[in-house]
Amino acid sequence: MVLLPRDVRKALDVLRADVARERSVGELAAICGVATRTLQKHFKRFLGRTPGEVLRDLRLERVRHELLCGAPDISVTERALSCGIKHLGRFAAAYGKRYGEKPSVTIRRRLQAHAGPQRSLAILPSFLERPLINVEPFALVGQAAQRAVAIADEISAALLRSRWLAVGARGKAHYQLYGRVRDDGDQRLRVLVMLSDLTSGRHLWADRWEGDADDVCAFEERVASGVAMAVERALHAAEAERIGRRDPAELGAWGLTMRALPLAIRIEAGPQARALELLERAMELAPCDALPIALAAWCHGHRAGHFFTQHPATERQKASELAVRAAELDAGDPKVEALLGASRTLAHELAPAEAHFERALALDGGCVWAWNRAGWAKVYRGLPVEAIECFQIARSLGPTDPLNFLCTIGMGAAHFELGRDADAAQWFSRGLAEQPYAAWANRFLAPALVFAGRTEDARQSFGKLRAAYPELTIGQLRSGLPHTAHAYDRASDGLASLGMRP
Secondary structure: OOOOOHHHHHHHHHHHHOOOOOOOHHHHHHHHOOOHHHHHHHHHHHOOOOHHHHHHHHHHHHHHHHHHHOOOOOOHHHHHHHOOOOOHHHHHHHHHHHHOOOHHHHHHHHHHHHHHHHHOOOOOOOOOOOOEEEEOOOEEEOOHHHHHOOHHHHHHHHHHOOOOOEEOOHHHOOEEEEEEEEEOOOOEEEEEEEEEEOOOOOEEEEEEEEEEHHHHHHHHHHHHHHHHHHHHHHHHHHHHHHHHOOOHHHOOHHHHHHHHHHHHOOOOHHHHHHHHHHHHHHHHHOOOOHHHHHHHHHHHHHHHHOOOOOOHHHHHHHHHHHHHHHHHHOOOOHHHHHHHHHHHHHOOOHHHHHHHHHHHHHHOOOOHHHHHHHHHHHHHOOOHHHHHHHHHHHHHHOOOOOOHHHHHHHHHHHHHHOOOHHHHHHHHHHHHHHOOOOHHHHHHHHHHHHHOOOHHHHHHHHHHHHHHOOOOOHHHHHOOOOOOHHHHHHHHHHHHHHOOOO
16 A cells, blocks of 8 residues: 655645635645645645545545435535535536446435335334443523424434344433534524443543524434434444453353454454354344344355365355344344345355345445445446445445455455456455455455566465465365356466466
């Protein structure tokens, strides 16, 4: 990966902080402490674009993120203008060229994704162990703020759609959410929301929103949607910390599953084996909970696809069986559906995998794991352009998601399928930088480097693959993941040139 100069990094931070603001190159250069010509030269050399071109791209990315993550009734025009875009015709053309669809199509997909859960609010079954959060009535300060009296209820309803937490009374809750809505005296509402750990008294998360008091319903929905996404991420981190301090022998099914999760998503032989030990106990304690079963299916699928075992066919069959079992128990959890789709994919069952991804995105159009794994399914089906779109959406929705390295490696696989070997090598290398333990990615990085003319780098990559899999042959490699014959033919040629046995 290219290390950017300090002035370029500073300029990018300034541009990202307020994409709507127009800044001249001279102004940026002054902020960064360099001459104007120096900053221009560095942008061209290290980014291949001018500061103005970079700002336009940042604006497109911000608009797309808003369209994908915001409330279903978001106006394209409103979002574009709020991001500093003034020429809407040019914006629509640039958006279509970059993302392969019109902004209205992005909005329509978001509307379709929200239609399911908004029509019917399924309550989490009482037998499922999940962390409990209490939502306090919000303080309402000012006359216009009184219109937002239902905001706490809207947030509770949005949180109830998550299958990884429960909403209930303060007496039994681990966490508390509370906030304040204030009228600024100019028909604008400002809301501050905070999340606290009731046991330790620590504040875990806080954020604020502004909106129009004349359209309070839309404002409440937007806040509720944003709060639900942020709180779920914050609670995952808090639960991992809380559970990590406890003796595993004292943990219930939820605690064991959360202890197993970070091990499972590393996709390494040792950690996944330890994850399966924890998940076996979780499945015994909660045989009707789909989550630990789906996560175990994921582990078995990766053990087969990445040769973590001497019996990949057995592991693949186990992944399929567990996925079918979990599907019968699932109570509408989009992440479980994403895990099931991934497991069926790794079991070489692409048709049922697609059905799981469709269901996951119907339940939650912003499910990062579903977009991520759906991208891989499209790679395996020979649809690399569509796969790249899925990976871009996943990265936009969850820039800090722990599975982002799979998006990065997936981008490499999609470019390799397209024959863009230099781009493929760049993405594979970036994925390995994000997750250095993913030595299995070298099975495609090495041939991509061969075809890109980087022979010495290819030999180094191949050496890392051989160190991790000393007995691996080309024939075995082709049986691992369900890549297309075209991709495997290219990979086989490249690896054979480096000395891999047939």
